[in-house]
Amino acid sequence: MTQAITVEESRELDDKTINKIGIPSLVLMERAGLKIYENMLENHDLYLSNILILAGTGNNGGDGLVVARLLATHGYKVSILIVGNPDHASEDHQAQARICNYYQIPKVFMDADFNKFTTLVDALFGSGLSRNVGGDFATVIDKANASTAKIHAIDIPSGLNGDTGEVMGTAIKATSTSTVAYPKVGMLKDQAKPYTGKFYVDDIGIYRGTTFENE
Numbered sequence: 001m002t003q004a005i006t007v008e009e010s011r012e013l014d015d016k017t018i019n020k021i022g023i024p025s026l027v028l029m030e031r032a033g034l035k036i037y038e039n040m041l042e043n044h045d046l047y048l049s050n051i052l053i054l055a056g057t058g059n060n061g062g063d064g065l066v067v068a069r070l071l072a073t074h075g076y077k078v079s080i081l082i083v084g085n086p087d088h089a090s091e092d093h094q095a096q097a098r099i100c101n102y103y104q105i106p107k108v109f110m111d112a113d114f115n116k117f118t119t120l121v122d123a124l125f126g127s128g129l130s131r132n133v134g135g136d137f138a139t140v141i142d143k144a145n146a147s148t149a150k151i152h153a154i155d156i157p158s159g160l161n162g163d164t165g166e167v168m169g170t171a172i173k174a175t176s177t178s179t180v181a182y183p184k185v186g187m188l189k190d191q192a193k194p195y196t197g198k199f200y201v202d203d204i205g206i207y208r209g210t211t212f213e214n215e
């Protein structure tokens with residue numbers, strides 16, 4: 001099992017890779033999205049005939065929008081539900097939303113029937129989760145869990161505390177998870193299993209200290 005990291009370390013590694021090493025954040029997002037797309041295609045526990053991306057307005061949501069575009073450009077039927085205030089969206093999320101608009105990927109809204117979809121992609125939040133889940137986010141998570149659709153989570157199942165493996169109010173019960181760079185320590189706890197499902201660890205060019213680095 002590869003090393004596991006804390007949420008704080010995940011954020012620090014993001015920051016070092018982008019701001020010290022110089023790999024642009026959008027490049028990391030594209031690499032994450034491509035790996036997640038590939039994980040979904042080879043994961044026979046998922047049914048990809050009608051997919052809904054549940055996207056928050058941060059970079060976890062941005063990863064989800066990359067997956068939406070990759071599915072759409074390869075002929076899959078995919079729709080997007082944006083949860084949260086788009087006016088607060090991150091820079092990278094906004095860039096990915098413009099690309100999804102170019103491809104005219106259909107949007108659905110909070111009243112959508114999740115049972116119409118065969119797989120939901122959980123891109124609500126990842127390492128940015130900072131408090132108990134409530135409001136529309138809790139509604140969407142509970143609706144997803146109650147639906148007949150399979151769920152594939154991005155980075156950390158939304159609502160799961162990436163350090164303790166505890167549920168922060170409510171959490172996505174994923175069929176499978178694609179976690180970015182390294183597993184988060186909370187995902188390895190016994191109580192996290194019903195929420196992470198089977199997980200993939202996606203190498204996107206973010207590494208803990210290596211011998212050749214000039215620290």
Ligand SMILES: NC(=O)C1=CN([C@@H]2O[C@H](COP(=O)(O)OP(=O)(O)OC[C@H]3O[C@@H](n4cnc5c(N)ncnc54)[C@H](O)[C@@H]3O)[C@@H](O)[C@H]2O)[C@H](O)CC1
Binds near residue numbers: 056057061154
């Ligand atoms: N690990 C990497 O190198 C990379 C990770 N990527 C992805 O980016 C997310 C982290 O993105 P970030 O914008 O920092 O945060 P989130 O998207 O997880 O959260 C969005 C936003 O949500 C708000 N929030 C926090 N808690 C709550 C709550 N309980 N209810 C409502 N809203 C909440 C808060 O404002 C957050 O900012 C990481 O997980 C990866 O998926 C990069 O894309 C690629 C590199």
Ligand SMILES: [K+]
Binds near residue numbers: 124
């Ligand atoms: K997530």
